[in-house]
Amino acid sequence: MATVQDLPQIRGVKNIPVEEFYSSGHRTCQGCESALVMRLMIKAAGQRTIVLGSTGCMYVANTTYYSTPWVVPWMHTQLGSAGSAATGTAAGLASMMRKGKMQEEPINVIAFCGDGGGVDMGLSALSAALQHDEYNLLVVCYDNESYANTDIQVSGSSPYGVNSTFSPPGKEIRNLNTRWKKNMAPMMAVGHPNMKYVATACASYGLDFNNKVRRALTTGGPTFIHCIDPCPKGWDYDPKYSHELGMLAIETGLWVQYEIIDGELILNGPSRAIAKGIRKRKPVEEYLMRQGRFAHFLPEDIRLFQDKIEETWENWWIPGLIPITPGQDDDSGGDTE
Ligand SMILES: Cc1ncc(C[n+]2csc(CCOP(=O)(O)OP(=O)(O)O)c2C)c(N)n1
Ligand code: SF4
């Protein structure tokens, strides 16, 4: 494995680097948290970084007609290819350095994908990338809970019952999307035992996200961060509430903040306080009812959400993470006859 850069943890907001490597020149919606994820991600990673981005809002709205906010090398890759682009770039750099065609130095490789591109379409490419522990790379999945760029279609990461262009609430069927959100970060962590760093994040906790990016990049090998990103257009709320909605997702227990470092789980932020019983979860209604995408919900739909969160925290093997409960012991000694 190649060496990694020296990127120390940032102690306090006053010490966040002032340099911007994702600057003006983008056309994302006002209040777009995914744009903030990009800005914070590259602020933490710094100048000697190559960024690869799959199709989606963070490609289209960021690189329209010769304008771009990226001040570091950036390349678009196909919708399902964040994983392959990351592996290919890391392998290419390693090969060029081995052959003496470029100077030996640790260069960060970060690929990002949306939930459509990562949680759905590019899952196999991500899995392959996360299995190659000879390469240093970070994949950031920015999750605005829809195929936003093509006008808000449901993805495997969209919440139950959400109003989208593919699941409009009707008189006959109120909630067309009856799937529960995929449990992405644990799926990546459990499925790739050689991977040394997996985390969840939210741009409402910016410094926390900065430091997670740095921990991923300095851990080395393939690493993965999954962010929840409020999206004013798709979630249908006033853009000024993006920050608050991100916090509410966590304070209600719907989104759990954690890091898995070399197989060890560390809850952080409000999720840690909730798990320790220091803090109570806010009712999920406070989160749901502030978004137009859930405006059609009846009390029974809100109850269903609340029950699911309670199940996640009370009944799951690891609260908020592993939806498996230990079964009854088999006392037959292996004799199944
Ligand atoms: C193979 C392929 N299918 C469909 C599209 C059309 N398309 C472009 S962006 C996009 C939405 C991607 O959603 P997501 O990855 O969640 O990113 P977001 O737009 O939400 O930021 C789609 C379906 C495409 N570019 N490539
Ligand atoms: S649709 Fe959502 S994710 Fe896309 S640019 Fe607008 S706010 Fe950002």
Ligand SMILES: [Mg+2]
């Ligand atoms: Mg999306």
